[in-house]
Amino acid sequence: xxxxxxxxxxxxxxxxxxxPVYIVLAxxxxxxxxxxxxxxxxxxxxxxxxxLGFLWMLPMRRVxxxxxxxxxxxxxxxxxxx
Numbered sequence: 831x832x833x834x835x836x837x838x839x840x841x842x843x844x845x846x847x848x849x850p851v852y853i854v855l856a857x858x859x860x861x862x863x864x865x866x867x868x869x870x871x872x873x874x875x876x877x878x879x880x881x882l883g884f885l886w887m888l889p890m891r892r893v894x895x896x897x898x899x900x901x902x903x904x905x906x907x908x909x910x911x912x
Contacts, residue, residue, distance in 0.1 A: 832893070834901050841897050844890055856882040 832840065860878055863870065870878075887894075896902075 834896070834903050837893055837895075838897050840893050841890075844893060849886070852882075852886050 856879065859882070860875060863878070
């Protein structure tokens with residue numbers, strides 16, 4: 831299992847580098863479908879983009895899990911009054 835810091839770094843890498851690359855691949859796939867089979871109706875293209883938009887998240891779910899939370903490995907400051 832990845833540590834919290836490693837997951838944060840990997841999630842930033844995925845968002846900054848991997849997601850733009852995935853977007854380019856999704857547009858390239860749609861353009862290839864247009865060239866090969868002709869222009870699809872707009873609702874078919876929308877389904878393709880929405881499907882591919884959810885598809886990239888499935889393998890990355892574990893990386894992003896809990897990244898927005900406080901670091902669970904950080905020492906807790908219990909001396910402060912609440």
